[in-house]
Structure formats: structure tokens, C-alpha cells
Amino acid sequence: MDTVQIALPLPVLPEGWAGEKDFKAIGSLSQATDRNIEPVGPHFLAHARRKRHKRTFSEDDRIQAQANVKKVEDDDAGEISEPEDPLLLQREAKDWKTQDHYAVLGLSRYRYKATEDQIKRAHRKKVLKHHPDKKAAAGQAQDDQFFKCIQKAAEVLLDPVKRRQFDSVDEAADVEPPTKKESQKGNFYKLWGKVFESEARFSNKQPVPKLGNENSTKAEVEEFYNFWYNFDSWRTFEYLDEDVPDDNENRDQKRHVERKNQNARRKKKTEDTARLRKLVDDCLSLDVRIKKFQQEERAQKNKRRTEKEAEQKRLAEEAAKKKEEEARIQAEKEAAEKAAKADSKKAKEAAKNAAKKNKRVVRAAVKEANYFHGAGDAPAAQIDSALNDVDLIITKLDNEELATLTGKLNGKTDAGEITTIFQEEVKRLLGAGKLKDGEAKSLS
């Protein structure tokens, strides 16, 4: 807030005015009105901050200022805080291929994670410190070797292509995989997590799945291992190439070296792929989660199998029961049938006997009726025809009709009556169409 500028002069102190420490409190402020202030704008934010943290104006100013200042300091301090190794300072620029560019710039704890901005700032700081002019001023003329190292390091690290080539072979950024013993001691996830984190820098695909921890789900773990078994790496080994002679004289030699370099790169790449593969294999073999998942799966499978078996058993039992039941019913049915058959046979036999008896009665009745030949002995022809006719009638009659006929004939001795009965019977049979006209002539 701007200060209020008041151009009107203050009054002169009247004579004899006195107060304790030159100050006299006289009145107090009138009652304030409570109002809602609008929660909007930067000044309200400051007000809310003061009110919520119960700070006074000057306290808040101080804390805010401190917070702002601290941030700047942190940013500046970061990269240069690394002490410089005296051996590093004695490096020759011509050995740039073997130098650790990050260490030269003082970025060895950032390495591949260093941002371009960080590299630029670190480079500037180092240049300011090791500039040959400064060395010359300090009496060390001609000592610009480390400065050249710095320039070379910046040249490599600020060029994205060259930086990748260097990062590819930057062994200092590698994390050694832990031994079997170490990983079994319990910090498997921490140790291996670091390894994969460092390897992940070569991945074309980002983000790279994390190793996770003992609570990771099966899908996560599977995704992790699938990713690493199908790892898509940008790692190249050009940086380790042998220098190609650039003289135009010996073309063959040049091509030979180039071919050699190509082969070496390919070989190293293959080796690297194999190395990574082994790394993942090792990790997988030590990963207790895989065993856990297998056990869980097996338990699941077992459970399923026992359930299935129980189900099958139950089904089999049910089937057996059903079969038994069926067999029992079948047996009962057969027994009943057999009984029925035996009964019917008996009845048939009885009926046969009865029929025989009836036939006998009928034939006897014919004889009684003197073979339908009035009085006196019947001639042989008459007897034959009468007997034939009666036999014909009998064959035409079924057992019941025969029984009724027998019933009618039973006890009848009168030839006329018997004849009438027979004639009626023949008539009936004729009516029913069982006999044809002209048959049983002797009785019609």
C-alpha cells in the first residue's frame, strides 16, 4: 500500500505540552462495523494468510520474504556444491573420450537426470571458475587443459544426440544388481527397484512400470516383467568406436575400421540385450511374489479341483442311486408281468379245458338229438354231416359263446329242443356273418 502523502504542515507544538514519552492517549476508536470482505484478489490472500496463521503485518512480511529468498538460494547452490576431485583437475583435454563429463561439470549426482538448464548453469559456473584468463592472472599461464575439458563436456552434454551416446556408455550411472544373498535379506524391492530405475533410462517407452512392492497385484507384476522382457532400448555404443582415420589415402583401411566399429557396436548391443535379459531373469527367479502368485494359483486350482471332484462324486452317487432305483422298478415290473403271464396261462388252460368240456357237451347234445335225424337210427351220412356241421359251429364260436351254448344245451335231452337251440345258434351266426349260407345245412 502506498503511503499517504500529506502536504499540509503539522501544527507547532504548543508551549507547555508534555506527555509521558511524548505521547498522550486520549480517546479510543468508535465501534467497528462487521462486514464481509470479498474473498478475491491477491491482497485478500495475504489477509487470509495473516488471519489464519495469526500473524501480524510485519511478521507476515518477514516470513514471506524469507520464503522467497530461500528459494533463490536453493536454486543457485545446487550444482556447484560438489567438491572438485584434484585428479579430475589434472585431466588432459585430449583424453575427452574417457572423461566423465558429468563429473567435470560437477553434476555427478544428477547424471542422466540433469536438465538442460542445469547443465547450462553448471557449465557457466565452471567456466567462470576455471577460465584460462583467471589462471593467467594467478600466474599459471598456459594451463587451460581443464577449461578445455569443461568445454568438451558441455559440447557433449548440450547436444542431445551426443549426450545420448555418452549416456549409453555412462557406467557410473549403472546400479549393480544385488547379489542373491542381499536380495534375500529382505530389501529386495529397494535394491532391485534402483537397478530397474537406472536401466529404465534407456527405454524408448516412457513411463516405465515400477517394480512395485510386496502388495503389487499380479497384473502389475506381469506387466512389469512383460515390459522388461520386451524392452525397447535406445542404448547405442557409438561412443566407444575406434577412431576412423580420416585421411583420404587409405580407403580400405578406413572401411575396415568402419566395419570393425559396426561389428563392435552390434556385438555390444547384443551383449547388452543378453545382459538385461539375464538381469530380468535373475530378478524374476528371486521375486517372491511370483512364488506367491503361483502358490495362490495352485491353491485356487486345488480348491477348484476338489470342488470339481466333490461335484463329480456327488453326481456319480446320484447316478448310481438312480440306476439302482430303475433296476428295482424294472425287476418289480418283470415279476408282475411273469405272474400275470402265469395267471393267464392257467386261465387259458382252464378255458381250454372248459371249451373241451363244452365241446364234449355240444357233441353229446348232438348225439342226444339223434344227429338231428328225427326218430330212429340216423344214417351214417346224416351223422357225418351233423357232426361236421356241429364241429364247424364250434370252430366258429369263441369260448364264451360256446359256454352259453353249452349252458343252453346242458340238461336238455329232448332232441327237438336241442335241434332248435342249434338252429337258433346257426341263425345267429348267419346273422353275425360268421357262417355263410349253405354251410351247416343239416341245421338250417
Added chain:
Amino acid sequence: MSAQQNPAQRVAIGISFGNSYSSIAFTSGEGRAEVIANEDGDRQIPSILSYVSGEELHGTQAKAQLVRNPRNTVAYFRDFLGQEFKSIDPSPCHQSAHPVPQESTVAFNIRDTPEEKENTVTISEITTRHLKRLRNSASDYLGKSVNSAVITVPTNFSDAQKEALNKAAKEAGIEVLQFINEPVAAVLAYDARPDAKLADKIVVVADLGGTRSDIAVIASRGGIYTLLATHHDYEVSGFQLDQVLIDYFAKEFMKKNKSAGDPRENERALAKLKLESEAVKKALSIGTSAAFSVESLLNGIDFTATINRSRYELLAIKQIAAFTRLVAHAVEKAQLDPLDVSEIIVAGGNAHTPKVASALSAAFPETTKVIAPSTSPTAINPSELAVRGAAIQASLIQEFELEDIEQSTHPMVTVTPHLSHAVGVLCISGEESHGIFHPIVDAETPLPVRRSAIIATPKEGGDVLIKLAEGARHIKVTKPEPKPKEEKEKDEDDSDEDEDESEEEIREKTWKVGKILSEAALRGLQKGAKVEVQVNIGADLSVNAIFREVGGKGGVRGILQGQKGVNGSA
């Protein structure tokens, strides 16, 4: 979309959601608010949705459908949100889809699918669709998916309405960081300009919108805003200005085509008239004359006419005067005098109309600055004021957790005691009757407050007396000398309307010395020295004052204990 966004992943914009128009803005890296244009290139996007055989049209495209397809076009629906059917005013929707009651809320029966069947779409669903379109436009423009926003609302938006809007926004995938009041957003938009100076001032935000007018009197004290009074009017609105033009052109049309009949009685002709009249109104804000042209207005008759600005101003004089009265009324409601008002910010689409601003300047004293495009070349586009303020607020709070924002906007924090009287020093003379009071802290300043002042001393230096006192603002009215000042008014009608009295009074703002708070002495000042006074007033009304010579050592420090319960004239 999850309700709570991680503050780091927030992409926040400001949304101004009006009855007639909506706009969206974001704050660029340099801290400047920029209003986003939608796919049609509009920065003021009509809050209208229209459905043509299942296809959703939005903004200007939907507005064009008001003529052809009014029953499936939803417009002017903002105020219905969160209200019951019995309490809404459906008159603005006369020429679009009519609101119908549905359970406890309002809905529209529209064909929003390709099928020939009317669906009932609730107001919150409509709002969600509208916000979704706004969000998509902003996301397309920014290339990042927008997921949170600060939304401006009128000062009389109820909690239920805010809750409904919050819900609709959530449905649209927008996390509402905060609702801020439209007039306050407008003030913030001005105060956030890099060249803006922080001052204690009374600002009136006069928003002449499409369907309503809102006036707010705001005390701006060191960048903290307090609403002193608000006034809302649903009669005085931009529609009234359109209506004036509609009537005028309808009469012109009837004059030329005697047999054709009144175009206002034909629904379609009226819709065409209305659209074109709005366009003419906008054109008259820029140019001094505008052409009105509608093809096949009525019975296939094309109609063209021109109108110049003065005629329009003459026609609309009643409406504009009513608006000016509204502003004056709001100032009165705040128990202030027009002289207390240091700025009038004219907001809303109709603020472009030059006469609105000039009428306000005429009605208020010269000390009052009217900020509108026609009076001040540096004025921000009045249609974009609210949305710019919202975007600035969004950039300020987007890194906070939602819970943090809620706590900061809680009444515990926002309810603050405000000074009932100004506190200042007596200059020239220590006597109450002779001394001239000069305020250091103005009335209506929220407490606690810290202010400092640099005060001149008598030329010869020496010992000075510093008297802190309360002061009351007083309006001194003096009858003028026989020869009154010549008004620069060119419009005879205007001065007739406003000032009937032949002699004008001269009104001046002065201070009356109230209660004396303390006395302090600074001794042995050098020649031409200045005295710095720093006043800290606590929320408990305690005063902590430091008096010292600028550049000098030592100084006098005094404390007044806060006495709650001492009743002033508050």
C-alpha cells in the same frame, strides 16, 4: 472426472456465465488475463443451446436458430438454475423454449435427439451441456484439458443456486475452485493491471446486462474489497434498449408497408427484428450510424433502414435515465454521497453504448471517474471484465488445495470489523475548530490494517504536535454566486430532464473532526523535514502508532488500547 484435482495438475480458467452471454479466459504466464475465443471466433459466447435434428448448436450458431427453430432453442436460462418453478421469471424465454416445472426444479421440453420426440431436459443438464461446450473451447485453445475454474455469479445468487451450478459444473468435468461476485471480479480486473495503483477508493460497478441490471457499491481498501450495497433490477436491461429499436423499426416498416401489418405480432418477424436490433445496437456503439436490414421480414417483404446514434439515444433516453437513477439509488443505499464515489466501472455488454457512460458522468460529480470504452481509452472491454477477474482469481488460487480455499473463504476469515470512521491527523492547527483533518485510514477499511503517511512540517522545523483523530465525512453545500457555471451540456432535453432547479448547488467533500484519539510530540525537527506516521489498527480496535522524522533516528511510539463496547455512532 474426479471431484478433487491434484493442484499441480490443475488447468484453471475463469468463466463468466451470464444469462445472455458467457465468456472464458485464462491467465498467461506473464500474469495477463486473456479472453479465449471459441471455434466461431467469439469472445462473448451467447449462452444459448439449440438442437437441430439431434445436433447440438451452441453460441452464435444457436442464436441464429431463435428465428427458425425457437422451440428447440434454450436461452437465458442462467437465473433459473437452482430455483423452483414458482420463483422464476420466464419472460426472457418468451421467444425460445419455454421453461416447465419438473419436480423441484425447472426443465425444458425440447427435441434434442434425431427422433421426433420431445425430451424433458432439466436446467442443470442444460447448464452442464453449456459448460461442457465452454470447457471444450477452452481446452482446444489451450491444448490442455481444462479441469477447474473460477466462476462469476451475481451478488444475489443464493447458496442453492451456487450449489446447483457447482453440481452442473462437476458434471461437465469442471471443478469449481471458487464462486466470485461479478462486480468484484470487474474491480479485480482493473486492479490487476500492471499499471494500476493501489488506492483507497469507493467503486461503483454498474452492470447493464441483457436481462437485468446489477449495481454494486464496493469499498476498495488496499486491494481488499467490501461490498457496501447492491441493487438489482430486472426491468432496466439491455433488452429494453433492444425493444426501443424494435419498436422504432417496426413502426418504420409499417409506415412504408401500410398493408403488411405489424411485424411484432408475427413470432418469426419479431425474432428477426430482435436479432437485427441487437446487431444495430452494437453497431451504434462503434459508429454514428448503422444500417438495419432484414430479408423477408413479414410476408416476404425485405426491409432496410438506417438509424443514427443521436436518434437512438433520443429514443432510449428513458431507459438510460432509469439506469442512471439505479446507480444513484445504490449509492444512496450505501449511505454515501455521489462525491464519495471515486470510480464507476460500467460493465456488461450495454456499457459499450456511449450514452450510458455519458449519462453517468453527467449525473455524478467531476471527481467521479466513469470507466467505459467511450470515456476512457484504456478501459477494458466491459463485456470481459468479469471473466478477466475470474481468470486472475483462478491463477491466484489454482495451486491451493480445495480445502485450503474453503477455509480461506470461510466467514471466520471473511467477516472482519470495518472502521466506522476515518482515522487521520490534524494539520495546520492542533485546535479542533481550526485544524484541517486529513485521513490516513479511510472509513470502511477492514481491520487489522497498517497504513503510513508522510506529512509535511512547518517550514522552520522545530517541535510539532501530531494529533490523531477520527473524522467524519461531511458534504458542504454552498449556494453559488448569481452567475452559475455554464454547463457543457449540448442536449437541451437532457438538462431539462435532470436539473429543474435554476441555481445549482456546489457540493464539496470536507471532513469534520470527530473524537481525538491521541497526541504526540516530535521535537527538534530539521528544516523541511517530513514526519512519517505509521498507524496499525488491530481487529480489537487497538491502535499502535509510530511517529518519526523521515531519515531521522528514534521517534515516538504509542499504543491505544482497544475498548470493545465503546459505542460510537456506528
